[in-house]
Amino acid sequence: MKRDFVYSTSPAHIVFGEGKSAATGEWIEKIGCHSALVLSTPQQQADAERLAAQLGPRAVGVFAGAVMHTPVDVTEKAMAVVRQTGADCLVSLGGGSTTGLGKAIAYRTDLPQIVIPTTYAGSEVTPILGQTEAGRKTTVRSASILPEVVIYDPSLTTGLPVGMSVTSGLNAMAHAVEALYAQDRNPISSLMAVEGLRAFRESLPQIVGRPHDPALRAEALYGAWLCGTVLGTVGMALHHKICHTLGGSFDTPHAETHAIMLPHTAAFNAVAAPDLLAPVAKIFGSSVGGGLWDFAKAAGAPLALKELGLSEADLDRAAGIATERPYWNPRPTDRQSIRALLQDAWEGKRPAD
Numbered sequence: 426m427k428r429d430f431v432y433s434t435s436p437a438h439i440v441f442g443e444g445k446s447a448a449t450g451e452w453i454e455k456i457g458c459h460s461a462l463v464l465s466t467p468q469q470q471a472d473a474e475r476l477a478a479q480l481g482p483r484a485v486g487v488f489a490g491a492v493m494h495t496p497v498d499v500t501e502k503a504m505a506v507v508r509q510t511g512a513d514c515l516v517s518l519g520g521g522s523t524t525g526l527g528k529a530i531a532y533r534t535d536l537p538q539i540v541i542p543t544t545y546a547g548s549e550v551t552p553i554l555g556q557t558e559a560g561r562k563t564t565v566r567s568a569s570i571l572p573e574v575v576i577y578d579p580s581l582t583t584g585l586p587v588g589m590s591v592t593s594g595l596n597a598m599a600h601a602v603e604a605l606y607a608q609d610r611n612p613i614s615s616l617m618a619v620e621g622l623r624a625f626r627e628s629l630p631q632i633v634g635r636p637h638d639p640a641l642r643a644e645a646l647y648g649a650w651l652c653g654t655v656l657g658t659v660g661m662a663l664h665h666k667i668c669h670t671l672g673g674s675f676d677t678p679h680a681e682t683h684a685i686m687l688p689h690t691a692a693f694n695a696v697a698a699p700d701l702l703a704p705v706a707k708i709f710g711s712s713v714g715g716g717l718w719d720f721a722k723a724a725g726a727p728l729a730l731k732e733l734g735l736s737e738a739d740l741d742r743a744a745g746i747a748t749e750r751p752y753w754n755p756r757p758t759d760r761q762s763i764r765a766l767l768q769d770a771w772e773g774k775r776p777a778d
């Protein structure tokens with residue numbers, strides 16, 4: 426077997442364990458800071474206020490205005506609060522939207538970030554920021570965007586509603602599936618991807634029935650860390666390209682779009698990368714696409730793009746945008762093949778074995 430790879434590791438501190446968010450104040454001090462601005466969405470404002478109260482004088486304010494897709498006007502409002510409060514670091518409590526706001530501020534100020542993730546999106550361990558301005562989503566990658574400290578506290582995820590837990594988990598799993606065939610994959614990224622998929626295979630179906638079980642939540646969050654880490658390490662391909670197209674141009678919801686597309690993009694690429702995707706078939710049973718689809722269906726995930734309000738008439742344009750400037754992919758893509766794949770995903774068909 427030919428071994429040929431580059432492996433670079435992330436400089437972030439990863440702190441994992443039940444109740445570990447109680448150590449946020451200690452981490453503020455460990456990174457040499459004194460005055461944190463706590464960030465959240467409006468929905469998680471009460472949690473952010475509680476955290477700020479726990480931090481005492483180490484918190485100088487709460488900005489609870491984070492929203493999906495990191496709009497630049499929201500970032501500017503948060504920047505004004507950073508200036509007013511004299512904050513010297515950021516504590517982002519929430520999912521990918523809150524992490525995105527923290528990253529957008531860090532990109533502009535180089536302030537250190539402590540992220541406490543409460544979904545499985547994985548943004549907290551990537552140096553990537555997607556932001557929107559005038560209806561256009563652009564992506565930047567920079568060392569200043571990567572959060573310095575991530576505190577994974579499973580007890581903060583027990584309240585994540587079951588439906589969101591399932592779609593967020595499938596969102597994370599998509600990072601791992603694409604990492605397995607990434608052009609710049611390395612032995613560590615592949616090990617992490619397989620372990621991340623296994624962790625979700627073990628935990629996600631059971632979370633549906635027992636969402637408050639701390640051991641299941643810990644296993645899923647561990648999977649989220651692994652899957653997010655590979656997203657930040659290697660390049661993504663067709664799956665992420667299609668999801669960015671649908672989210673960016675048709676405003677479909679982020680995690681749900683990933684959940685629906687994953688079995689279809691994995692089945693499409695399994696034709697070109699059967700050996701690299703063999704672990705997926707082994708973990709989920711059946712074929713690569715069929716196994717993932719059965720797993721998503723059993724967990725109650727949405728299965729059809731039409732459920733997200735996308736019209737059949739949009740599929741031609743979506744196929745055009747997704748193939749205009751394609752990402753590298755193990756199987757060549759063209760407008761016709763991607764249009765057919767989108768049709769199957771729109772209808773919610775199970776990929777053929």
Ligand code: NAD
Nearest residue numbers: 466468493494520521522543544546548551553582584585
């Ligand atoms: P989200 O952050 O928008 O959260 C969805 C909703 O769930 C919000 O209202 C949030 O407050 C609420 N929520 C979060 N955790 C909760 C909990 N434990 N209990 C109850 N409610 C909770 O959703 P997301 O899917 O985590 O993030 C999506 C965003 O992240 C998108 O904008 C996407 O582009 C971005 N993202 C970026 C990267 C990256 O590497 N740059 C990676 C993944 C996702």
